[in-house]
Amino acid sequence: MSMQSSVLGEQYAAVPEKEGVDRVRLGMICFIASETIFFGMLITSYVYFRLSNDATPNARTSLDVGRTAIFTAVLLSSSLTNWLADRSLQRQNQRGLVVWLSATVVLGAIFLVGQAWEYAQLLGDQVTVSRNLFGSTFFTLTGFHGLHVFVGLVALTTVAVMAGRGWFRGPRSGAIESISLYWHFVDVVWIVIFTLIYIVQ
Amino acid sequence: MSDIPLVPEAIRAYPRLSEKEGLLSWVATVDHKLLGIMYCASALFFFVVGGLEALAMRTQLGTARNTFLSPEAYNQIFTMHGTTMVFLVVVPLMLGFGVYLLPLMIGARDMAFPRLNAMGFWILIFGGILLYYSFVAGGGPNSGWFAHMPLPERAYNSGPGMDYWALGLLAVGIGTTAAGINFIVTTLTMRAPGMKLTQVPMFVWTTFINGFLIVGAIPALNAALVMLLIDRQLNAHFFTPQSGGSSVLYQHIFWTFGHPEVYIMVLPAFGMISEVLPVFSRKPLFGYTAVAFSTLAIAFLSYTTYAHHMFAVGLGHVFELMFAASSELIAIPTGIKIFNWIFTMWGGKLRFTTSMLYAIGFILLFTIGGISGVTFAIVPTDWQTTDSYYVVAHMHYVLFGGTLFAVLSGVFYWFPKASGRMIPERLGKLHFWLTFIGFNMTFFIQHFLGLMGMPRRVFTYDDNTNWSLFNLISTVGTFILGLSVILFIYIIIYTLLKGEKAGDNPWDAWTLEWATTSPPPIENFQQLPPIRSRRPLWDLAHPEDPDWARSHKRRQPATPERSNDRP
Numbered sequence: 001m002s003m004q005s006s007v008l009g010e011q012y013a014a015v016p017e018k019e020g021v022d023r024v025r026l027g028m029i030c031f032i033a034s035e036t037i038f039f040g041m042l043i044t045s046y047v048y049f050r051l052s053n054d055a056t057p058n059a060r061t062s063l064d065v066g067r068t069a070i071f072t073a074v075l076l077s078s079s080l081t082n083w084l085a086d087r088s089l090q091r092q093n094q095r096g097l098v099v100w101l102s103a104t105v106v107l108g109a110i111f112l113v114g115q116a117w118e119y120a121q122l123l124g125d126q127v128t129v130s131r132n133l134f135g136s137t138f139f140t141l142t143g144f145h146g147l148h149v150f151v152g153l154v155a156l157t158t159v160a161v162m163a164g165r166g167w168f169r170g171p172r173s174g175a176i177e178s179i180s181l182y183w184h185f186v187d188v189v190w191i192v193i194f195t196l197i198y199i200v201q
Numbered sequence: 202m203s204d205i206p207l208v209p210e211a212i213r214a215y216p217r218l219s220e221k222e223g224l225l226s227w228v229a230t231v232d233h234k235l236l237g238i239m240y241c242a243s244a245l246f247f248f249v250v251g252g253l254e255a256l257a258m259r260t261q262l263g264t265a266r267n268t269f270l271s272p273e274a275y276n277q278i279f280t281m282h283g284t285t286m287v288f289l290v291v292v293p294l295m296l297g298f299g300v301y302l303l304p305l306m307i308g309a310r311d312m313a314f315p316r317l318n319a320m321g322f323w324i325l326i327f328g329g330i331l332l333y334y335s336f337v338a339g340g341g342p343n344s345g346w347f348a349h350m351p352l353p354e355r356a357y358n359s360g361p362g363m364d365y366w367a368l369g370l371l372a373v374g375i376g377t378t379a380a381g382i383n384f385i386v387t388t389l390t391m392r393a394p395g396m397k398l399t400q401v402p403m404f405v406w407t408t409f410i411n412g413f414l415i416v417g418a419i420p421a422l423n424a425a426l427v428m429l430l431i432d433r434q435l436n437a438h439f440f441t442p443q444s445g446g447s448s449v450l451y452q453h454i455f456w457t458f459g460h461p462e463v464y465i466m467v468l469p470a471f472g473m474i475s476e477v478l479p480v481f482s483r484k485p486l487f488g489y490t491a492v493a494f495s496t497l498a499i500a501f502l503s504y505t506t507y508a509h510h511m512f513a514v515g516l517g518h519v520f521e522l523m524f525a526a527s528s529e530l531i532a533i534p535t536g537i538k539i540f541n542w543i544f545t546m547w548g549g550k551l552r553f554t555t556s557m558l559y560a561i562g563f564i565l566l567f568t569i570g571g572i573s574g575v576t577f578a579i580v581p582t583d584w585q586t587t588d589s590y591y592v593v594a595h596m597h598y599v600l601f602g603g604t605l606f607a608v609l610s611g612v613f614y615w616f617p618k619a620s621g622r623m624i625p626e627r628l629g630k631l632h633f634w635l636t637f638i639g640f641n642m643t644f645f646i647q648h649f650l651g652l653m654g655m656p657r658r659v660f661t662y663d664d665n666t667n668w669s670l671f672n673l674i675s676t677v678g679t680f681i682l683g684l685s686v687i688l689f690i691y692i693i694i695y696t697l698l699k700g701e702k703a704g705d706n707p708w709d710a711w712t713l714e715w716a717t718t719s720p721p722p723i724e725n726f727q728q729l730p731p732i733r734s735r736r737p738l739w740d741l742a743h744p745e746d747p748d749w750a751r752s753h754k755r756r757q758p759a760t761p762e763r764s765n766d767r768p
Contacts, residue, residue: 023313023390030382034416041424041454045439053445129435133445136437140428 024174025181032185035148039189042144046137047196057127058134059201064118071114072194075149078107079187082156082180089177092170094163101160101176104183108153115146138197145193148186155179231315232723236322237301238619241612243326244293249686250333251285254278256683259643263676265664275660276343277362281332283346284366287466288373289329291600294608295469296321296380299408301619303384305714305721306402308393308729313386321379328372335365342366345658347455348429350440350448355433364433367426374419374426381415384408393713396732402712403486406493407472410500411465417504418461425454452511460507464499466600470607471496471538474560477614478542480710481557482549485736485748488541495534495541502531512583521580528578535571539564554708555629559610562637566602570595573648588658591651597644609636616693617707621719622700628692635685642678646671711736 050059081103088096119139122128129139159176162168168176227235257278261270270278300318304311312318335341340360344353353363388409392401401409428439429451438444440451471492479486486492508516508524516524542564551557573595576582586592617623650671655662662668706715716738717726730741734748 023386026389027314027317027382027386030385030412030416034378034382034420036420037417038420038424041421041457042428044454045424045428045450048447048450049445052447055445129431129437133438136431136439136446140431140437140439144427 021172021174021177024178028178028181032181035185035189039141039144039192042137042141043192043196046141049133049137053133055132055134057125057131059138059197062122062125062127062134063198064121065198068114068118068194068198071111072190074107074114075111075187075190078104078111079184081107082183086176086180089168089170089173094166094169097163097168097170097176098160101156101163105153105156105160108149108156108183112146112149112153115142115149141193141197145186145189148189152179152183152186156183231311231319233300233304233312233315233318234619234721234723234725236318237297237299240293240297240300240322243329244290244297245690247285247289247293247329249690251282251290252683252686254282254285256679258282259676259679261660262662262672264673265669266661270660272660273340273343276658277336277341279658280342280345280348280366284332284342284370285329286600287346287462288370288377289325289332291466291604292373292377292462293325294604295408295411295466296325296377298404298473298608298611298615299384299411299469300380302615302714303387303405303408304391305618305717305725306405306712307388307391307396308713308716308726308732309387309391310725312383313391314383317379318383321376321383323376324379325373325376328369328374328376330369331365331372332369335362335369338365347459349455350429350451351442351446353429353433354441355436356441356443364430367430367433371423371426371430374423377415378419381412381419384412385416388412393729393732399490400732400735402472402735403475403489403492404469404472407468407475407496410496411468414461414465414468414500414503418458418465421454422458422462425451425458428454449511449514452514453508456507456510457504459510461500461503463599464503467604468496468499470563470604470611473607473611473614474542474563475545476710476712477556477560477610478545480614480708481552481554481560482546483552484545484549486541487544487547488537489735491537492541495537498534499531502527502534506531506578509578509583512580513587525578525580529575532571532575532578539568539571554613555624555626555633556610556613558630558633559606559613562633563603563606563610566598566606566640570598570603573598586651588656589651590647590655590657593657594644594647594651597640597647601644602640606636609633614708615714616696617703618714618719618721620697620700621703622696623703623707624692624696624700628688628695632685632688632692635681635688639678639681639683639685643675643682644678646674646678650675706738711739713737716741 081100085097085100085104088094088100122135127135129135156179159168159179163176227239230236257270258275261267261275263269300312300322303309332342338361340362342348342353342362342365343360344358344363344366348363348366351357353366388398388401388405392398428437431437432439432441432446438446440446440448442448475486475492506524506528508520509528512521512524542560546561573591576586577592577595613624613629650668651657653665653668653671655668662672703719705717705719707719708715713726713729713732714721716730730737734740736748740747740749
């Protein structure tokens with residue numbers, strides 16, 4: 001018995017410790033998948049009510065497409081700066097990382113300012129959540145998107161400050177890579193929203 | 202030599218518990234074992250609460266024109282009974298077993314994201330507290346667990362109950378999603394070296410697939426809930442038909458979540474059964490691949506069948522036919538599973554432990570629930586039986602006779618692992634028979650009440666022929682179930698205090714969680730056996746006839762009750 005045990009003992013292998021950037025990224029991908037379903041439902045509601053209900057005020061009568069297009073371009077360019085931040089990380093360029101992360105934060109903040117401007121104008125025109133179905137669906141959908149932009153800004157600001165203090169030496173970092181994924185996702189959602197609400201009308 | 206102690210002693214379960222942090226260590230812990238136990242313990246707490254609500258309802262329904270509960274109170278209680286049992290009992294049990302067992306079964310140190318794990322648990326508990334706080338704040342939710350519109354809208358429901366319901370379920374939903382993400386990532390990235398995805402225990406497969414269901418389904422509920430909240434708090438118009446909104450849209454969104462939710466509540470239970478049956482039949486699981494793929498098929502189909510909950514809406518002929526067909530399709534993978542379980546037992550050397558009895562009870566009762574489920578896929582039958590007690594009987598056969606029996610099978614199977622102590626079989630069997638008799642007495646007769654036309658969610662009824670008698674039988678059954686719950690709590694306390702020491706592997710099982718001590722140390726494993734098949738502990742104990750050396754296609758005979766050549 002004891003001989004057998006010792007033979008088996010040698011068969012045992014030590015439990016390995018694994019570390020993984022990819023694990024964090026995979027977690028973020030799952031989170032993004034769940035967010036896709038969430039936004040999918042909100043977008044479905046917008047489209048459903050847009051098709052079944054043509055009362056005014058609606059997107060055609062109330063929205064300033066040109067101005068929002070400019071802020072959309074700002075948000076999309078923040079994806080570019082975010083990608084540049086990623087590349088700086090890969091090249092272990094800490095200064096570049098801080099600069100591009102900060103640029104992303106500034107561009108995202110400008111987008112939110114644009115959204116606040118738009119909201120203020122709509123509310124001034126008495127287009128509110130409770131006015132009609134356009135108000136309900138528009139503010140819910142864009143509001144949740146704005147909330148996600150805001151959460152992204154908090155996360156980006158956090159890693160930008162951490163990067164400034166030399167936390168990320170590269171070439172890889174689960175935190176920065178997964179926040180980038182999230183940020184690109186938020187941008188993609190906006191492209192869908194912009195297309196459906198502002199362009200197709 | 203010292204790797205495999207010959208006479209294992211129970212070590213202290215929670216190394217940090219009695220040290221200076223005390224209770225704080227339970228609050229601050231990120232250990233998957235403590236969190237798993239807390240999930241199950243809080244589920245037990247809410248099960249008692251939901252059970253008391255059921256007792257109150259059945260007392261009210263015991264005779265015709267009873268006045269034990271007012272209609273208002275009855276509405277709040279049946280709503281909270283359903284909400285509690287679905288979101289605060291069954292789902293947390295699935296999560297709790299997953300969180301506890303997943304890392305142990307794949308030879309990992311913890312979940313992939315331990316802190317996310319703790320966050321998910323506490324958010325879920327916070328949601329549960331919010332839900333019940335509604336009673337203090339001025340009236341509980343009262344629109345049924347699925348809250349079909351427009352009843353929960355402010356125009357019809359001015360109390361704060363539905364606000365707390367929506368907020369509470371949002372919190373619960375976020376917590377559940379966190380656990381779901383953790384399941385997926387843990388299964389994919391944390392498996393022990395050499396363990397292929399085709400070699401993990403079946404419970405890992407079902408929990409893994411459950412992760413996808415959670416990530417895909419719960420956000421739909423969250424979307425419906427925020428729209429309801431915005432309707433109620435900001436006077437929006439999503440679900441108010443009088444101002445252009447659509448109450449049917451709510452049903453579409455809710456059941457997009459609601460039908461996968463049914464499988465969120467049962468897939469891990471399938472996994473538990475697939476662990477218990479082989480061990481007590483002394484045979485490997487029959488058709489591992491078929492069970493895994495049928496689980497995948499069920500998960501996929503569950504998204505395509507949701508509208509069979511909505512046949513009464515009148516969706517149109519083509520729509521109904523499509524969903525009827527896809528709902529009937531789900532019976533096929535489910536049937537495959539039942540055949541696989543029966544053939545696992547076939548020719549085995551059966552050991553009728555309490556856990557095994559519950560597993561067999563599960564197969565029997567789940568089959569009944571499954572067959573009554575198929576009748577709902579047929580549109581004309583559905584029109585006849587929907588919103589009657591036939592539905593109540595069906596869903597309790599699936600959720601109680603199905604999931605909860607499987608969970609009890611799992612509790613009696615894994616309790617020795619988690620606590621280091623054996624549950625006395627005599628008490629366990631008494632508990633099984635009490636539960637089995639109480640359950641069938643309560644719910645079998647409700648099939649007939651439903652077919653006789655008794656609608657669900659009514660607080661009282663006229664004294665039609667046999668209605669009082671049948672309802673009384675059902676109520677007596679509920680009280681037997683109440684007794685069985687009291688006995689269960691006694692069994693747990695008795696076992697924790699006085700149970701026999703369990704040892705590492707009391708059932709002579711083959712999966713990795715039995716390769717460590719009972720209860721496992723904080724780091725789970727010091728060392729792992731080599732993993733070259735689905736039954737690493739079998740290979741370890743039978744170096745002359747390991748699984749990996751033989752073809753899986755060959756018939757595998759049952760093994761002796763206890764093999765003597767075990768180390």
